[in-house]
Amino acid sequence: MIITGRTRIVGIFGDPVHHSLSPVIQNAAFEAAGLDFAYVPFRVHPGDDLKSATESVLALNLRGVNITIPHKVGVMEYLDEIDPHARAVGAVNTVVNENGELKGYNTDGLGYVRSLVESVGFEVKGKRVVMAGAGGAARSILYALLSEGPASVVVANRSVDKARKLIEEFAEGAEGEFAKTLGSVEVTSATLDTAFLATGADGADLVVNTTSLGMDSNPPLDITLSGLNSGAVVSDIVYSPLETPLLATARALSFAVHDGLSMLIAQGAVGFELWTGAKAPVDAMRQAAEALLGVVGNRR
Ligand code: ATR
Secondary structure, three states, X not given: OOOOOOOXXXXXXXXXXXXXXXXXXXXXXXXXXXXXXXEEEEEOOOOHHHHHHHHHHHHOOOOEEEEOOOOOXXXXXXXXXXXXXXXXXXXXXXXXXXXXXXXXXXXXXXXXXXXXXXXXXXXXXXXXXXXXXXXXXXXXXXXXXXXXXXXXXXXXXXXXXXXXXXXXXXXXXOOXXXXXXXXOOEEEEEEOOHHHHHHOOOOOOEEEEOOOOOOOOOOOOOOOOOOOOOOOEEEEOOOOOOOOHHHHHHHHOOOEEEOHHHHHXXXXXXXHHHHHOOOOOHHHHHHHHHHHHOOOOOOO
8 A cells, every 4th residue: 555645544533443453444445446545543542532533533634534432422522413323323433524524424234234235135124133132233233224124123132121222212213214114113122031042033034143142252142043934144243253153053054144244344335435435345345354354265
């Protein structure tokens, strides 16, 4: 990569940022697309630093930034405009500098739905979805899934109150198109307990894990998959390991699997497109991420 006086700079604000895959994914994308952009990690401490860092996007004429933990909520007060999807989710992970105005987006859920279509050909509309988890990641994925008009969504969480609250919040805050779509979706909460794990996924078309179960040394999400509908997809947002025990079980049962890297790449692709206006080279992005993670082959 050659950086010149014309190179447009984008980056990521977070703390920590050293583990982020985004610099590698985005720089590979700029190179593959032949765009004169460069992506840089910026460690931004919590507190007052976030305000000055966000102002620096304008002062330094950056084209935009990704926002990661712990700043996804805090950054919102320093932006000029927030896209309706990000506002509904209550978090921003991508900022675009539009001629001196800072606009915030949330590409997590959009990326998730897009990657379901692009990597396994799964359309959410009219389908029965079972989602494990009700935390931060679940929030953006649930909003994006609901926006597509599935037949039903069950949100199963260890602490069921959190699942209930999440559903209530979306129902109460719903407006416009989203409210219309939500009106036709059967959304319920459940406790992610032994009984649910045994039969809760029966009849589902999509099972998605948004919890940290299955990540590295954590126990797996041990949910019975044998009762899924034919043509079902099993999806995990965990990408370390890339093939979680949940996905290995799904693969053994011949269901299509959708891994956590697909979502990460797709949410990055949405950001890439917002900054550059060009179509994201997702294959090059995936290859760069797999090389970094030491994963052989491209399973998309
Ligand atoms: P993230 O931003 O990654 O979603 P989070 O907001 O802390 O992280 O949410 C973590 C999710 O994983 C929650 O749904 C959590 O369940 P609780 O709300 O009941 O805590 C779920 N989770 C984490 N460890 C779990 C475990 N051992 N068993 C079941 N669920 C677990």
